[in-house]
Amino acid sequence: MENARELFKIIKRVSESLTGLLRQYYGDASYSEVVGLGVTGDTSRRIDIVAEEHAVEELRRTGLEVWVVSEERGLYRLSEKPDYIVLIDPLDGSLNYSIGVPFASVSLALFPYKKLNPQSIPEEVVGVVENIFTREWYGVIGHEVYVEGRLVNSYPMHRTGIASVYFDTIEELKSLRDFFRNRGWNLRLRVYGSASLESAYASVGKIDHFISLTKKLRNTDIVVGYVIASRLGAGITGDVSPSKVFTSNVVTVGRIAISPPERLISVTSFNETVQ
DSSP, X not given: OOOHHHHHHHHHHHHHHHHHHHHHHTTOGGGGOEEEEOTTSOEEEHHHHHHHHHHHHHHHHTTOOEEXXXXXXXEEEOOSSOSEEEEEEEEETHHHHHHTOOOOEEEEEEEEGGGSSOSSOOTTOEEEEEETTTOOEEEEETTEEEETTEEEOSOOSOOOOEEEEEOSSHHHHHHHHHHHHHHTOOOEEEOOSXXXXXXXXXXXXXXXXXXXXXXXXXXXXXXXXXXXHHHHTOEEEESOOHHHHSXXXXXXXXXXXXXXXXXXXXXXXXXXXXO
């Protein structure tokens, strides 16, 4: 089996190939056509299918013995005896992409097949989230975290007050506002539209919080941000757990918050917390 750095180089090459393809097709209205529903029940556009098929084919060409898990068609068994599972979101932010808003990303994470449904994050996991348009990237190699190739050893002390928040009701947003006010915390609300990238931002402290209250977030969306947050010591609260994230299928992980370690948010009992 390959070592972690070799594996990271492989998935980084796949990420670069995929982002190149997506930049090439950006602005072509024919790729925004809705063609059906993915395995998660979400709308699938032509570009979603094209991106997924490209990523799977690139992974096939690596020669690795892998199964690939993705949001459009689910599980691709590229080997009878897999060594690895690859969780991919080949276009996170497809709505932005399809309407001409240049904020979207690709995400890939690879871990050993023998570590399916673990109780803790696999030691050997590697992953990358890459911004399609700026090409900025956030990566993890085992316990090492990289931002644009620079090794990051710890979660930063600086606080921005920025929170990326996904919610279903105005009441949830009001409760969150009150929660912040009661603690004297700044709340500068942002919703960018690419959970993979936003969770990575929170995991390295570019923004203070990534909060999803919708219970719709999937393992393929947040796997890299989740691992980076854990490695750097950011606060992680909610329903998410390694056994939900590191699976051989697309799984809804529930509510989650990635936050500074001294500003934890109890999202699983949110209504009770803010009363």
